[in-house]
Amino acid sequence: MWKTALKPRWIAGFVFAIAISGVFVLLSQWQFGRSTQPEAPVNPATEKVQPLTGTLQPGEFFHGTDADQMVSARGTYDPEKQVLVPDRLHDGKPGYWVVSAFAVDGAPALAGAAASPQTWIPVARGWVANPEDAPAPPSGAVELTGRLLPSEAPLPKTAPQPGQATAVSVAELINYWEVSSYPGFVAATAEVAGGADVSPAAVPGDLLPLEIGPQPPGQQINWLNLFYSLEWVVFAGFALFIWWRLVKDDYHRDLEEALDDEHHEAAPDPGQRPDQNQHPEPNQQKVQP
Structure with a gap:
């Protein structure tokens, strides 16, 4: 064949x-x-910076529409309230997120016996490869800009090392810092102190920027x-x-x-006489006189 x-x-x-x-x-x-197409395109409105105090309220549920929103806030960091979150990747390398507590100016204070006079929000300021490379947060008044993200869930049955947290979990961090907090956290993109940007994106050093973009929309089939x-x-x-x-x-x-x-080659020729090339029978032979 x-x-x-x-x-x-x-x-x-x-x-x-x-x-x-x-x-x-x-x-x-x-x-x-x-x-496979996105359920909805990325909302361009999330990239327009909005005031944190007008976007999310402390003590309320974190709405899905608030996720990925770029926000700004003015306030101060407390260098005593800073933790590292391990097992975070940056360009494929494992390391730590540096998360600091940020007191938000103008944020409403929560009521209750355990409430603090100020309302804070966790800020993921950047990534470091080693814990000793984590710098202290900027001092003084800071103009913060970053992406608002929902609180992560703490890792169950996991005891963090001293100075560390299992996740950027508001429920876990408020127990460490003993403060009132917003129900989400901010991934910082800019930190302006004294008129200069002192964020990892502007100042070279061991602290690298997170560069967290908007989350991709869900897919439908x-x-x-x-x-x-x-x-x-x-x-x-x-x-x-x-x-x-x-x-x-x-x-x-x-x-x-x-x-x-x-078949044609093996078949006899129809024009050939049947007695050709055949010897006569003995009784058919002529007798010579």
Whole structure:
């Protein structure tokens, strides 16, 4: 059968079938890409900086619409209230987030026996490779800008090392710092003190910026496009099957023609007399006188 498949016309047919199959595969990939689309595009409004005090209120539930919002706030850091969160990656390298408590000016104070006079918010200021590389936060009044994120869940059954926390969890941090806090935290992008940006993005050092962008929207599956993508794959396989089937039929025709030729060669010539090239029987021989 390979001899038949190597005929020039079937080699050309195979190249054509491969080309058709390639087009079908590309169409399948295009349909598959359309089958998974974001539920909603990234909201550009989250990139417009809004005041923290007008975006989120302490003591309230953290709304999903507030996540990823760029916010600004004025206040001060407390160098005594700083922890490291381990097992955080930066360019694929493990290290620590440096998280400091930030007292927000103008934030409403919470009521209650355990409430602090000021309301604070955890700020993830940057990343360090080693705990000893973590610097103290800027002193004095600071103009903070960063991305507002919901509180993380603390790791269960995990005892952090001294000066560390298992996660950027408000529930865990307020127990360490004994302060009232917003229900989320800020990943800092800029820290302006005395008119100069003193954030890791502006000041070279061991503390590196986090560079946390907006979270990608959720994905939804379009089952119709997914079905079409599978259908094009079937078509690609069918194109190759048609080529193989045509080659097989041509191979069988060659076999039939070869058998017919052998049959014709073995059959006697109809124009030849039956007694030609035959010896007469003994009783048919003439007797010489």
